[in-house]
Amino acid sequence: MSTSRNYVMGLFKEESAVVSALEALKKSQWKLHRVHGPYPSEKILHALKFKKSKVGYFTLIGGITGLVTGFVVPIFTSVQWDLIVSGKPIIAPIPFFVVGYELTILFGVLGTVLGLLLNAGIPEFKSLTLYDERCSGEHFGIIAACDPGGESGLTSFFEEQGGEVRRFDETDSKQPTT
Amino acid sequence: MENTANLTPARIDSIVLKTLTPANRTYWYTVALLFLGAVIGLCCWIYQIIVGIGVGGQNNPVAWGTYLINFVFWVGIAHSGTLISAILFLFRAGWRNPIARASETMTVFAVMTAGLFPLIHLGRVWLVYYMIPYPNQRNLWPNFTSPLMFDVVAISTYLTVSALFWYTGMIPDLATIRDRAVGTRKKIYTILSLGWTGQFDQWRHYVRGYLFFAALATPLVISVHSVVSWDFGLGIVPGWHSTIFAPYFVAGAIHSGLAMVLTLMIPMRKIFHYEEIITMKILESVAKTIILTGMIVGYAYLVESFIAWYSWNPVEREMFWWRIFGDYGIEYWIMTICNVFVPILLFFKKIRTSIKALFTISILINVGMWYERFVIIVGGPAHDFLPHAWGLYAPSMIEMGIMMGTFCMFFLLFLLFVKHMPSISMTEMKETLAHGGSDVHES
Numbered sequence: 358m359s360t361s362r363n364y365v366m367g368l369f370k371e372e373s374a375v376v377s378a379l380e381a382l383k384k385s386q387w388k389l390h391r392v393h394g395p396y397p398s399e400k401i402l403h404a405l406k407f408k409k410s411k412v413g414y415f416t417l418i419g420g421i422t423g424l425v426t427g428f429v430v431p432i433f434t435s436v437q438w439d440l441i442v443s444g445k446p447i448i449a450p451i452p453f454f455v456v457g458y459e460l461t462i463l464f465g466v467l468g469t470v471l472g473l474l475l476n477a478g479i480p481e482f483k484s485l486t487l488y489d490e491r492c493s494g495e496h497f498g499i500i501a502a503c504d505p506g507g508e509s510g511l512t513s514f515f516e517e518q519g520g521e522v523r524r525f526d527e528t529d530s531k532q533p534t535t
Numbered sequence: 536m537e538n539t540a541n542l543t544p545a546r547i548d549s550i551v552l553k554t555l556t557p558a559n560r561t562y563w564y565t566v567a568l569l570f571l572g573a574v575i576g577l578c579c580w581i582y583q584i585i586v587g588i589g590v591g592g593q594n595n596p597v598a599w600g601t602y603l604i605n606f607v608f609w610v611g612i613a614h615s616g617t618l619i620s621a622i623l624f625l626f627r628a629g630w631r632n633p634i635a636r637a638s639e640t641m642t643v644f645a646v647m648t649a650g651l652f653p654l655i656h657l658g659r660v661w662l663v664y665y666m667i668p669y670p671n672q673r674n675l676w677p678n679f680t681s682p683l684m685f686d687v688v689a690i691s692t693y694l695t696v697s698a699l700f701w702y703t704g705m706i707p708d709l710a711t712i713r714d715r716a717v718g719t720r721k722k723i724y725t726i727l728s729l730g731w732t733g734q735f736d737q738w739r740h741y742v743r744g745y746l747f748f749a750a751l752a753t754p755l756v757i758s759v760h761s762v763v764s765w766d767f768g769l770g771i772v773p774g775w776h777s778t779i780f781a782p783y784f785v786a787g788a789i790h791s792g793l794a795m796v797l798t799l800m801i802p803m804r805k806i807f808h809y810e811e812i813i814t815m816k817i818l819e820s821v822a823k824t825i826i827l828t829g830m831i832v833g834y835a836y837l838v839e840s841f842i843a844w845y846s847w848n849p850v851e852r853e854m855f856w857w858r859i860f861g862d863y864g865i866e867y868w869i870m871t872i873c874n875v876f877v878p879i880l881l882f883f884k885k886i887r888t889s890i891k892a893l894f895t896i897s898i899l900i901n902v903g904m905w906y907e908r909f910v911i912i913v914g915g916p917a918h919d920f921l922p923h924a925w926g927l928y929a930p931s932m933i934e935m936g937i938m939m940g941t942f943c944m945f946f947l948l949f950l951l952f953v954k955h956m957p958s959i960s961m962t963e964m965k966e967t968l969a970h971g972g973s974d975v976h977e978s
Binding site for chain 2: 372391392393394396397401402405409410411412416424428430431434435436437440445449452454455463466467469470472473476477478479480482483486488490492493494495527
């Protein structure tokens with residue numbers, strides 16, 4: 358059985374048109390590949406029914422790591438010279454809290470960046486082959502997959518939904534099916 | 536009055552992308568001039584390294600002069616960038632969108648500039664690695680109970696976080712530029728945009744990540760200038776040893792930063808024809824926030840003097856009397872007038888909607904905030920407990936050269952940025968338009 362697919366993109370200017378095209382696509386025989394857009398439209402995100410992003414877990418793990426590091430490093434370095442000066446404690450939680458606080462934020466942000474890169478799959482340059490440059494301007498692009506020979510039906514579908522259409526030829530569409 | 540009704544996503548792209556077209560001669564002359572200024576500053580620093588730190592005006596009793604004044608000044612400038620990009624983002628204040636990118640850029644370059652001053656003041660700059668807790672033969676470690684080490688941690692965190700926040704926010708816009716560029720430029724922007732295609736599977740993580748960025752940057756912005764204030768507040772020097780320093784410094788930082796936002800935005804708006812995007816309403820919103828921060832700063836000045844009087848501590852009382860009427864009285868009054876009284880003018884709509892008036896006021900506040908740091912940093916040690924140890928300070932020519940060089944470096948970096956990178960967030964502007972654009976449009 359052949360797994361090859363062809364891809365057609367419907368381009369829309371209005372968020373509401375994208376939402377209604379997505380609804381119609383779900384009920385059709387074609388399979389939604391992905392949706393592109395110039396900004397994160399809440400309506401479209403809602404229509405795509407994504408699961409909650411896991412970036413927050415990376416932030417949390419980063420933050421906890423930072424907090425622990427922010428206390429462990431000052432404590433470790435202080436006990437190397439346990440000479441009491443002016444009756445001040447060797448392990449001083451209050452000043453160390455400042456270090457812990459800052460490192461919580463630093464590592465939390467580094468965790469967020471890592472989470473963002475891993476979850477969003479960037480840097481990645483292969484997707485640019487199945488992409489229309491108008492999608493970073495004022496268009497939203499819905500890419501749908503069809504079996505070879507089914508492009509004209511998919512093209513008509515997008516035109517009926519009020520979109521402009523871009524077909525990707527076979528060299529463009531050597532993408533893994535989803 | 537600007538016509539904002541015609542603003543569409545395509546128009547936004549067109550306005551912003553037009554700023555990236557090859558620059559004219561005036562631009563390059565200005566770049567050359569600022570570069571020259573930065574080189575003069577560098578030469579002064581090299582001279583100081585060769586001859587010794589004594590070429591600066593710092594001496595007993597004032598060991599912290601313009602190097603620390605400028606350090607605090609630039610950290611302060613950085614603050615409003617994060618206020619605009621992170622805090623106002625969390626509050627969903629839509630008026631921040633047109634100026635968020637330029638403010639973030641200001642933050643990154645201001646922290647970089649600020650970070651130079653401790654290095655300059657260090658003298659033997661090549662020993663800066665002593666501040667890093669690395670395993671070493673003698674088992675010597677940094678003292679983490681010192682506010683100076685707090686500063687190292689806070690400022691390096693701030694620079695890292697603000698740079699990452701700035702770059703992450705720019706990725707979708709870099710993709711927009713990539714899609715409209717050709718040749719080598721296209722290749723450069725393809726790499727810079729990390730192959731971003733605006734898939735909604737990417738957007739959902741991006742939106743979440745950006746929210747966490749903003750949520751983490753918000754406590755950071757409060758903490759960084761608090762930490763800077765503790766460099767002084769934790770010392771027992773009269774005029775420094777005060778519990779109000781943290782909120783006082785944070786308010787002052789945002790006050791100066793907002794003024795710098797106006798100082799940068801007003802010429803940028805004019806030069807790049809951003810009137811449709813950075814509307815008068817946006818500038819007015821910044822002006823209104825300046826009234827608020829100006830009043831907080833004025834309140835802090837009053838409370839500080841009140842505490843000195845009410846404490847009945849003769850040293851504190853003498854310090855504040857001398858601060859207001861003594862050797863640096865002129866500096867004190869420049870600070871008070873520029874930071875507290877001048878912003879009151881912004882209560883008048885006619886003034887806050889006048890570009891010339893706004894620009895002039897923003898410059899005056901910048902001057903005032905520089906003098907605030909002068910009054911605090913120099914004033915304390917110059918007139919502390921022992922009358923026989925009192926002394927005055929004036930910056931040397933080398934210090935002035937370094938200061939001028941760093942100002943030139945900051946404006947040079949900003950100028951290079953606005954001509955090569957998107958100085959307005961096209962993505963956020965499109966999002967604003969999709970929500971009706973009422974935060975930007977003239978009422």
